[in-house]
Amino acid sequence: MKFFKLALAAATASVALGGAAMAQEVSLSYNVGIASDYVFRGVSQTNEDPQVFGGVDLGYGIGYAGVWASNVDFGADDPSVEIDFYAGVKPTVGTTSFDFAVLYYGYSKDKGLTPGKYSYTELKAAVVQPIGKATVGGALYYSPKYTGDVGSSLYYEVNASYPLNDKLSLSGALGKQDYEDTDGYATWNVGATYAITGNLGLDLRYWDTAEHGWGDIYKSRVAATLKATF
Structure with a gap:
């Protein structure tokens, strides 16, 4: 685990220094959407109820930062709102794209940008490689x-996507959530995304985990998401 943290820190510092010499361009985008269920790593975050979400993203060269919010439902006395903050860099080497970021998941019952009962911080390292159309x-x-x-x-997860045409694409992922002090679980999803317009997309996705015995929110489900970006 120490090796992973050191490698991530070194890679982030390297690409940040390399990006300083690149031409910079500021961009701002927004997103808003609704979903039949808020599913995160195979688990319902809204107790199988609908979701309303929205966010703002700022881009600057290979760097980016943003904020995103959604309703959640973990129980009567638990948070009802999630607000996430994130920042990172997306360098490319040839045809390979990387994403190194820090993400903070904040919840309405916690105060301040520090880990609480619900809130936590993650470090992200991701890579994407095109292979033909996929x-x-x-x-x-x-x-x-x-x-x-x-x-x-x-x-950790592996994922893939494939465009069937200019509007319709298929995608899926297989992942594993591990914890230090308790058992983890495997999760997977597969679905299709349809571009209704250049700014509006519809995603229909099947989600599942290997731990149905942990409760209904861990069981298989199909979720539909309608998302607008502008």
Whole structure:
């Protein structure tokens, strides 16, 4: 685990220094959407109820930062709002794209940008490689103190996507969520995304985990998401 953290820090510093010499261009984008269920790593975050979400993203050269918010439902006395902050860099080497970032998942019952009962921080390292029309990738997410009393965590996945035409694409992922102080679980998803317009997309996705015995929110489900970007 120490090796992973050191490697991520070194890679992030290297690409940040390399990006300083690149021409910079500022961009701003927004997104808003609704979903039949908020599913995160195979688990419902809204107790199988609908989701409303939105975010703002700022780009500057290979760097980016943003904020994103959604309703959540973990129980009667638990948070009802999630607000995430993130920043990172997306360098490319040839045809290979990388993504190194820091993400903070904040919840309405916690105060301040520090880990609380629910809130936590993750480090992300991801890579995407086109192969013909398809793209394949992998990602690692490490948290030194995950939400709850499970210690540190590591989520890792492999993913792929393939465009059937200019509007319709298929994609899927296979991942594993591990915790320091308790058992983890495997998760997977497969679905299709349809571009209704250049700014509006519809995603229909099947999600599942290997731990149906942990409760209904871990069981298989199909979620539809309508998202607008501008």
